[in-house]
């Protein structure tokens with residue numbers, strides 16, 4: 123499966139503690155610039171734009187369809203090792219985490235694709251006075267705050283997206299279109315409710331609430347080519363304006379579990395991701411009596427339907443300009459009681 127030797131890369135205690143406190147870690151140098159260059163070699167041809175002629179940059183953000191996949195464990199072994207360790211019991215190590223991850227057809231879910239997410243900014247954003255901006259407003263009003271995964275109905279233990287993964291295929295500076303994440307955004311939307319839907323306005327209002335989400339907790343996913351952010355799957359995040367107009371390229375490869383997260387493990391061998399969820403719920407000892415008690419609803423979003431006929435120009439994604447937003451119900455079930463519902467919409471990071 124391409125797994126590293128158990129001693130090849132180990133998350134430090136500081137890494138683990140950072141994940142438990144902040145819900146994410148940044149793993150540096152997971153693949154060399156040369157590998158990124160090779161992987162993105164035909165990006166500009168596919169876009170129909172020139173990297174050196176901004177007049178050809180006719181779209182601010184583009185979610186490109188994918189054509190090829192490469193095993194993450196081969197392309198970015200350090201990142202894959204970290205992913206496995208975050209999904210393994212702490213005493214289980216990388217191999218046990220790897221065994222919890224599903225492969226899908228042709229190991230597609232264990233692979234990273236060339237479905238690049240490109241943020242080029244706009245001529246208008248380039249004219250802004252970036253040295254004298256209201257930083258709070260810039261960060262808080264970045265874009266559409268959301269949680270990823272518009273291809274399934276979310277439950278607290280949903281296996282479909284076990285981590286939010288962001289490999290950096292370009293260097294990304296502050297104000298350069300990085301994904302903004304607000305790790306403090308996990309807890310505020312964990313709430314008991316009988317209403318099975320929330321709207322985009324719910325997340326927008328949440329992100330604007332300084333009491334619930336202090337700007338100080340906001341993180342710009344900046345870094346160097348080859349860095350990889352690994353975030354708790356329910357981290358509130360947003361695309362941002364590329365004020366620098368230095369091309370920014372990332373992807374969002376999936377990580378899929380074979381079995382749903384388990385929040386009532388008799389042996390207490392929770393993964394770090396599970397521990398973070400439990401910590402956010404204030405139930406670090408586990409959700410006693412947790413059990414899946416009903417069927418899961420299926421969901422195919424309009425974005426997925428459009429992706430079937432997607433083009434390089436990104437018409438397959440919402441940024442293609444259709445202006446159509448679609449809400450996916452997120453349902454968190456705690457024991458017998460519905461705990462939370464929220465939204466996902468058609469967006470790019």
Ligand SMILES: [Fe+2]
Nearest residue numbers: 269270470471
């Ligand atoms: Fe996202």
